[in-house]
Amino acid sequence: MTLKFAQNKTNATPIHVVESDGLSNFVEGLSESARNWVASQEFRAGLGHFVIVPNADGGIDSVIAGYGNETARKRGRFHLATVAAALPEGNYELETLPASFDLETELLGWLLSGYSFDRYKTRPAHKASIVAPANCDAAKLEAIAAGEALTRDLINTPTSDMGPPQLQEAFETLAAQHGAETVVRVGQDLLDQNFPMIHTVGRASAQEPRLLEMRWGSKGPKLTLVGKGVCFDTGGLNIKPGASMGLMKKDMGGSAAVLGLAHMIMSLGLPLQLRVLVPAVENAIDGSAFRPQDVLTSRKGLTVEINNTDAEGRLVLADALALADEEETDLIVSMATLTGAARVAVGPDLAPYYVDAQADASALEEAATTVADPVWRMPFHDPYEAMIEPSIADLDNAPKGGFAGSITAALFLRRFVTENARYMHFDIYGWQPKPAPTRPVGGVGQGTRALLEALPELLDM
Numbered sequence: 347m348t349l350k351f352a353q354n355k356t357n358a359t360p361i362h363v364v365e366s367d368g369l370s371n372f373v374e375g376l377s378e379s380a381r382n383w384v385a386s387q388e389f390r391a392g393l394g395h396f397v398i399v400p401n402a403d404g405g406i407d408s409v410i411a412g413y414g415n416e417t418a419r420k421r422g423r424f425h426l427a428t429v430a431a432a433l434p435e436g437n438y439e440l441e442t443l444p445a446s447f448d449l450e451t452e453l454l455g456w457l458l459s460g461y462s463f464d465r466y467k468t469r470p471a472h473k474a475s476i477v478a479p480a481n482c483d484a485a486k487l488e489a490i491a492a493g494e495a496l497t498r499d500l501i502n503t504p505t506s507d508m509g510p511p512q513l514q515e516a517f518e519t520l521a522a523q524h525g526a527e528t529v530v531r532v533g534q535d536l537l538d539q540n541f542p543m544i545h546t547v548g549r550a551s552a553q554e555p556r557l558l559e560m561r562w563g564s565k566g567p568k569l570t571l572v573g574k575g576v577c578f579d580t581g582g583l584n585i586k587p588g589a590s591m592g593l594m595k596k597d598m599g600g601s602a603a604v605l606g607l608a609h610m611i612m613s614l615g616l617p618l619q620l621r622v623l624v625p626a627v628e629n630a631i632d633g634s635a636f637r638p639q640d641v642l643t644s645r646k647g648l649t650v651e652i653n654n655t656d657a658e659g660r661l662v663l664a665d666a667l668a669l670a671d672e673e674e675t676d677l678i679v680s681m682a683t684l685t686g687a688a689r690v691a692v693g694p695d696l697a698p699y700y701v702d703a704q705a706d707a708s709a710l711e712e713a714a715t716t717v718a719d720p721v722w723r724m725p726f727h728d729p730y731e732a733m734i735e736p737s738i739a740d741l742d743n744a745p746k747g748g749f750a751g752s753i754t755a756a757l758f759l760r761r762f763v764t765e766n767a768r769y770m771h772f773d774i775y776g777w778q779p780k781p782a783p784t785r786p787v788g789g790v791g792q793g794t795r796a797l798l799e800a801l802p803e804l805l806d807m
Contacts, residue, residue: 349457349491351484352437352475361409362442363426366391372410372442384410393418394428394783409433413444423718424455427783431459435473450482451718457491458784463502489613490798494791496520497606501596501776501789505578509553510626513575513598517558517624520605524612526562526620540645541625541669543661548627550582550635555627557666560608566617567676567805572666573604574659574682575626582629582655583637596789597659599776600682601626607794617807623670625662629655641739644668646762651736654744659684660758661743667762676805677706678763681772681793687751688724688773696722697793700756701770706804710770713799721796724773726760727753734758 352358364372369391373381380399389397393414401407411429419425443449453476460472478484500508500516508516514530521528533554536545541557548555558575576597580586586594601624608622636642640652642661645668650661659682670678688698699721701707707723714721733754736742741761745754752773763769774792778785801807 349460349495350488351457351478354437355439355477356437358437358439358477359406359409360441361411361429361438363411363413363440363444363447364391364442365413365444365446366415368444380407393422393425396429396432406434406436408441409438413447416446419446422783423451424458424783426452427455427459430456430474430476431472433474437475437477439477440479448718449479450487453478453482454487454490455784457487458494461495461498461784462786463499463788465499465503486614489610490795492613493606493608493610493794496609497602497791497794498789500602500605501599503595505595505628508595508598509577509628510548510551510556510575511553513577513601513624513626514556514558517560517605520609521560521562524562524609526560526612528561529559530556531559532556541665543642543644543650543665544625544627546636546642547576547629547658547662550632551628551630553577553628555625557669558622558624558626560622561620562608562612563617563619566619567807568619568621568674569611569801569805570621570623570670570673570675570678571604571608572623572663572670572678572680573602574598574600574663574680574684575624576659576662577626577628579629579656579658580631582631582658583635584655585631586656593777596777597683598626599774599789600659600680600684600772602789603681603772603774603776603791603794604679606791607797610794610798611801616801618801618805621670621673621675623666625666627658627662629658644762646671646764648741648761649739650741650743651739652743653736653746657744657755660755663759664762667759671763671765675766677768677770678766679770679772679797680759681774683776684773685752685755687755689775691724691752692722694775694777694779696720697772697774697796698722698724698752699770699772699793700724700726700760702726703768706768706770709800709803710796713803714796717795717799719793719795719799721772721793724752724756726756730754731757734761
């Protein structure tokens, strides 16, 4: 599977993208036979609809793709991808475009419409390729598509083939591809080097817990990405019911997202210093599993009372964030499939995020709109700090009551970033529950394209 633009423009079939209210004017410019053909197809230029106009030899003369109206477009994104997925084999090029056409988003959608997860099952190959227009950044779009495909592949792979050792392998493969340096701490190393909570969460698994670290770039502002790498989450001794455990292969979606973003950054050669940290564990059950009411001492020195072993993601992230915070950094970003509360609040399509600085929020949200990667700001609400402070330890990993679960988790993580002023946290879902243009059911990136687009302003590059 290669998500790239067509290399050969020769004999590319033209595509005319037409809005519903512009169809009659467009059709007037066609030949009589073409007008009659379009009329016979009852084509109305609705979103995702298209008509193939034949030539005199019975081949394809052109394609007219509907772009609907503004109201319809607001209810989705990547509208041209539906057409791309249905066209017959061949090369195509955009020729007529309405003023409302979002060129780079629609081109990225075309590329991503070719994604399929085919590791275990052969799937039909994507047939339609598109020529990159001269006024688009083709290399950037291909890098974004490749990063998104990496994220999806990692999430979609079941834990039998994507446990902590395999996540480490994928991590090291990405680093080698871009000439990045890595450090891996495994098992006893975590205790010897003071990462006690990562070790505690992962010690019950037959696959040893580990902390993966990557560095790339020697000049420019410093960006640290921290991704939750819980390769499977049983819930620990507070075991999940079967229905809740069914998608837990995706609980490493935060690590998959930051690795996809790292690929984009390194492929594009952005002028920054990148550091990636991934605590990779499996939250399993055996006689060594940590227990409710245990009190753990974190790398930061803060003590944590365990009131639910199913709130383990924040524990492994906390030790990784403490390490990130020990070095002066311009921006620290964590990404995690952290709470069900976030899904209840905003559903699966939006990526909730937390940040203190309004300027950072504004930069991210403008970028998210530009690249059609929706995010939603949630509050670091200081009055809720008391909810994460139990009676016998500094912090509570699972406050009772069930209120504000995503907010209290974010506040918990913020306690481990004290030396660097700028911290941003994403509580993502990482999964597409229903098929949508460019997004089949399965793993999906969230927030990464928005972050990539915002980085020049966030880091003053």
